[in-house]
Amino acid sequence: MKIFKYLLIFVPVSWGTYFLRGNSLGTFITSALAIVPLAFIISRKTDRLRSYLGSSWGGLINVTFGNATELIISLYAIIDRLLNVVKANITGSIVMNLLLVLGLSFFTGGLKHRKQTFDKVLAIANGTMLMLAVIGMLIPAIFYFASPNIKTLVLGKLSLGVGAVLFVTYMASLYYTLVIHENEKKESHRQIKKSPGRGSVMREAFILFLVTSLVAVEANILVGSITIIQKKFNISPVFIGVIILPIISNVAENLTAITMARENKIDLSINIAIGSSIQVALFLVPLLIFISxxxxxxxNVLFNLLEVSSIGLSVLAINIVYLQGESNWFEGLQLCAAYLIIAIAFYFA
Structure with a gap:
């Protein structure tokens, strides 16, 4: 889209604003606008690789590079000890993908095609993975609030243990999705892939590395300006993490999912939205815990009651729709409505 090309001007503008004015409202806005087109380029390049690798591998690459922006932002927030922002960002990413992105995908796809069907076997596997993510976040919260005198050291060890379990399970899910389930699909219909030249793959990889490096720079500027936004507008850091940061870091990936649904490629939309949520919960969270x-x-993995409840209810809502194996525009509208209710709650939190 041409609008994203025009937004690239904010990359040098954000640098100039940062060096001239330091952490300010202008710095936050320009760095946020700069991340949007960079995320769009990442989405486009991974989309091209998808044509070579198929929907499963392509979907994994798409969500991995899509979540790279989120990982970088979270790492800078951890370095600045903004751990509440990191947890809020994780919560917002999961809830946004499950309710808003998938809801808009079902809505736009349903308006054009009335009813869309998708892989029910994979839906069951993904639904189970999402419930595991809820358990991984809910149990530490119950453990902590049931034992108010628990030491921070014990909570840290619990977080490392939970993170290790989630990480291993995510690796197993990749094996099931990319090897076992993919082979089953090949038996039912032959999958044709383009054969990329070595030069093409190297060029795409170099561009992805370069753009991801630029995102890292912009993320550093963005995170440094968060405290200014909190003080100037009296906005909760939790609301910034849950609503604002996920939308900024995932805008291109989200548009891709919605566009694919409009083109009746609903399985690909689900791979992006659900796959991103699973990767954030089972891979990104453990990785951030280990690095921190x-x-x-x-x-630690101690999320507050509102964050855990939002994730749990989002998973419950999506599973009711998702496990049917088909969707329509009205179900998409309901998911979007649920997201708005959660967003309003976090605004006043």
Whole structure:
């Protein structure tokens, strides 16, 4: 889309604003606008690789590079000890993908095609993975609030243990999705893939590396300006993390999912939205926990009641729709409505 090309001007503008004015409202706005077109380029390049690798591998690459922006933002927030922003960002990413992105995908796809069907076997597997993510976040919260005198050291060890379990399970899910389930699909219909040249793949990889590096720079500027936004507008850091940051970091990936649904490629939309949520919960969270302990800024898996409830109810809502194996525009509208209710709650939190 041409609008994203025009937004690239904010990359040098954000640098200039940062060096001239430091952390300010203008710095926050320009760096946020700069991340949007960079995320769009990442989405486009991974989309091209998808044509070579198929929907499963392509979907994994798409969500991985899509979540790279989120990972970078979270790492800078951990370094700045904004752990509440990190947890809120994780919550917002999961809830946004499950309710808003998938809801808009079902809605736009349903308006054009009335009813869309998707892989029910994979839906059951993904639904189970999402419930595991809820358990991984809910049990530490119950453990902590049931034992108010628990020591921080014990909570840290619990977080490392839970993170390890989630990480191993995510690796197993990749094996099931990309190897076992993919082979089953090949038996039912032959999958044709383009054969990319070595030069093409290297060029795409180099561009992805370069753009991801630019995102890292912009993320550093963005995170440094968060405290200014909190003080100037009296906005909760939780609301910034749950609503604003996920929309900024995932805008291109989200547009891709909605566009694919409009083109009746609903399985690909689901791979992006659900796959991104699963990767954030089962891979990104453990990775951030491990890294935070290594740099001596330990983060735990203790999410507050509103965050855990939002994730749990989002998973429950999506499973009711998702496990049917088909969707329509009205179900998409209901998911979007649920997201708006959660967003309003976090605004006043």
């Amino acid at each position: 302990h290594l740099i001596n800024h330990p983060m």
